[in-house]
Amino acid sequence: MSTATGGFVPPPYPYDRLRDLEAVASQHPGGCVDLSVGTPTDPPPPAVVEALAHSGTERGYPLSIGSPPFRAAAAAWMSRRLGVDVDAAQVAACIGSKELVAGVPQWLRLRSPDRDTVLYPEVSYPTYAMGATLAGCRAVAVPVDAAFRLDWSAIDPRDAERALCLWVNTPGNPAGGLDDLGVAAAWGRTHGVPVFSDECYVEFTWVGPPRTILEHGTEGVVAVHSLSKRSNLAGARVGCYAGDAELVAYLSEIRKHAGFMVPGPVQAAAIAAWGDDEHVDVQRGRYQARLARMQEILALSGTEVPLPQGAFYLWVPAPGGDAWAFTRWLATEAGVLGSPGEFYGEAGRGHVRLAMVRPDDQLELVAARLGVG
Numbered sequence: 001m002s003t004a005t006g007g008f009v010p011p012p013y014p015y016d017r018l019r020d021l022e023a024v025a026s027q028h029p030g031g032c033v034d035l036s037v038g039t040p041t042d043p044p045p046p047a048v049v050e051a052l053a054h055s056g057t058e059r060g061y062p063l064s065i066g067s068p069p070f071r072a073a074a075a076a077w078m079s080r081r082l083g084v085d086v087d088a089a090q091v092a093a094c095i096g097s098k099e100l101v102a103g104v105p106q107w108l109r110l111r112s113p114d115r116d117t118v119l120y121p122e123v124s125y126p127t128y129a130m131g132a133t134l135a136g137c138r139a140v141a142v143p144v145d146a147a148f149r150l151d152w153s154a155i156d157p158r159d160a161e162r163a164l165c166l167w168v169n170t171p172g173n174p175a176g177g178l179d180d181l182g183v184a185a186a187w188g189r190t191h192g193v194p195v196f197s198d199e200c201y202v203e204f205t206w207v208g209p210p211r212t213i214l215e216h217g218t219e220g221v222v223a224v225h226s227l228s229k230r231s232n233l234a235g236a237r238v239g240c241y242a243g244d245a246e247l248v249a250y251l252s253e254i255r256k257h258a259g260f261m262v263p264g265p266v267q268a269a270a271i272a273a274w275g276d277d278e279h280v281d282v283q284r285g286r287y288q289a290r291l292a293r294m295q296e297i298l299a300l301s302g303t304e305v306p307l308p309q310g311a312f313y314l315w316v317p318a319p320g321g322d323a324w325a326f327t328r329w330l331a332t333e334a335g336v337l338g339s340p341g342e343f344y345g346e347a348g349r350g351h352v353r354l355a356m357v358r359p360d361d362q363l364e365l366v367a368a369r370l371g372v373g
């Protein structure tokens with residue numbers, strides 16, 4: 001039965017549009033090397049899995065905001081790895097970062113109904129725009145320069161006046177750019193717009209130290225973190241957000257009413273994950289080696305691609321600027337599934353994103369298929 005009357009129809013999910021090409025790539029002996037989604041395949045640390053299995057927290061409801069040890073572990077991690085001291089009272093749990101990214105516009109709009117706009121980088125993770133759409137708001141893309149930094153001068157003052165929030169993402173998905181988060185924080189304060197800084201790749205920063213917006217104070221800003229990439233826990237669904245005391249309190253109250261809760265065993269796993277840095281250093285080495293190896297494989301087969309400044313994606317300029325044609329070529333010739341750049345905004349049309357999440361032997365399979373092994 002359908003009761004729809006011409007209202008919202010969810011668009012096709014980007015990766016669902018790749019099923020035909022996946023079938024093409026799968027015809028290669030050894031199967032498809034799926035580099036389309038940034039889903040980790042390397043293992044989380046054993047102590048984290050142990051905590052997940054044996055926390056004894058299954059029976060009762062978990063705290064929506066996160067247990068005190070959970071929030072303390074996140075704050076201690078930020079202090080140790082990012083060099084910022086944030087009060088644990090200004091830290092709250094999220095069920096991975098995607099649901100928070102998708103939900104923030106509707107929650108901000110509830111208390112600022114006179115505002116209706118979400119600003120986000122024009123080449124970026126698609127959920128920033130989708131969150132605006134799901135809230136019935138305007139998604140307004142902010143142009144970026146050649147280094148994928150926001151072009152502040154391009155923001156229309158009328159859009160700034162209507163903005164519920166601005167998203168920044170450093171290191172950025174898909175292009176691996178690093179933005180100046182101090183400038184972002186200052187822009188938000190000047191214009192009275194909360195700045196949400198998606199920092200889920202922060203420990204995969206390859207140029208200089210990791211950057212967090214919280215280095216520039218907490219007023220008017222919220223950093224969003226995730227253990228999905230850091231600790232290969234995308235399947236467990238856990239992250240946190242931290243920053244402006246009033247914003248964190250408001251969001252965490254709303255989320256409590258709506259029943260957003262990180263399961264207790266997952267909170268226990270998160271405490272173990274944030275408490276250990278060694279596994280992240282091992283993972284950094286894996287991603288750096290794969291990025292360099294795939295860059296080499298592509299160069300040997302005729303396509304030059306720069307290394308990213310952060311995150312674990314290659315943002316490959318498609319020969320002739322035709323990303324779908326290059327994605328098809330990759331599937332046909334190399335048995336590789338990539339993501340056409342239009343998934344990340346119109347400005348991404350000429351590129352293909354490749355995620356370095358598959359084990360090294362799969363990259364060697366790609367090299368052999370292309371005859372450059």
Ligand SMILES: Cc1ncc(COP(=O)(O)O)c(C=O)c1O
Binds near residue numbers: 038097229238
């Ligand atoms: C920039 C960015 N933000 C957020 C997410 C969501 O990650 P999760 O919901 O697993 O924390 C992703 C996942 O790929 C991402 O690339």
